[in-house]
Amino acid sequence: MANTISTIAHIDPQTLRQHNNKNLQPLEPKITTATETPIEQKTSATDTVTISQTSETTVTYSSSLTINRDIKGDGFDLLRGLVLNMLKEQGIDFKIATGETGAEEIDISQLTQQDAQALIADDGYFGVDKTSSRIVDFAIGIAGGDPSRLDAIKEGVDKGFAEALKAFGGQLPDISYDTYDAVMKKLDDWAENTAASQS
Numbered sequence: 001m002a003n004t005i006s007t008i009a010h011i012d013p014q015t016l017r018q019h020n021n022k023n024l025q026p027l028e029p030k031i032t033t034a035t036e037t038p039i040e041q042k043t044s045a046t047d048t049v050t051i052s053q054t055s056e057t058t059v060t061y062s063s064s065l066t067i068n069r070d071i072k073g074d075g076f077d078l079l080r081g082l083v084l085n086m087l088k089e090q091g092i093d094f095k096i097a098t099g100e101t102g103a104e105e106i107d108i109s110q111l112t113q114q115d116a117q118a119l120i121a122d123d124g125y126f127g128v129d130k131t132s133s134r135i136v137d138f139a140i141g142i143a144g145g146d147p148s149r150l151d152a153i154k155e156g157v158d159k160g161f162a163e164a165l166k167a168f169g170g171q172l173p174d175i176s177y178d179t180y181d182a183v184m185k186k187l188d189d190w191a192e193n194t195a196a197s198q199s
Contacts, residue, residue, distance in 0.1 A: 098125045120175060128175060132182035139183075140190060147191040157183055 095105045098119075106119070119126045139157065143149040161180050165172060 128178045128182050132179050132186055135179070135183050136186045136190065139187065145194075147194040150187060150191045153187060154184065157187070 095107050098104045098106055106115070118124050121127055122129065124130070135157070139153045142156075143153050157180070161176075164176065
């Protein structure tokens with residue numbers, strides 16, 4: 001293969017421009033927008049450049065929840081209203097059965113902040129002791145009262161707790177962690193007491 005060296009003489013820029021103008025149409029990039037500020041610069045008799053810039057932002061959203069921003073205080077009523085709206089949209093009843101028999105009901109649409117605090121207090125229906133007792137009673141019932149299934153019961157509680165963590169973004173209120181600890185302790189006590197009574 002032979003190497004070739006060009007013998008073409010130097011072409012001046014004016015000749016090159018005339019040659020290029022014969023083969024190419026002038027480029028005119030143009031962006032059409034609502035707020036256009038063109039800047040034109042002529043480089044020769046046939047070349048035109050138009051530069052424009054637009055910053056256009058369109059945001060559209062809607063929400064089925066209405067928030068009243070005029071609410072004063074700590075936001076409890078706002079939070080309660082949001083929860084009630086979500087439950088209503090899902091067709092869920094606003095009443096929670098409480099008490100040992102479940103005959104007592106609380107209408108959460110009428111719940112005050114003081115009532116809610118009483119429910120999660122140490123001796124309240126949703127407090128650590130009563131909630132952990134309900135969970136343990138349910139787990140023991142599912143296991144058929146068999147203490148040899150303690151590991152399976154604890155695994156189920158762990159899975160439920162992990163799902164709750166995931167559902168609430170990886171963080172739960174302290175009362176939830178306290179309830180978890182109480183459930184595990186009550187399960188250990190139950191297995192120990194049942195094994196001791198069977199020996």
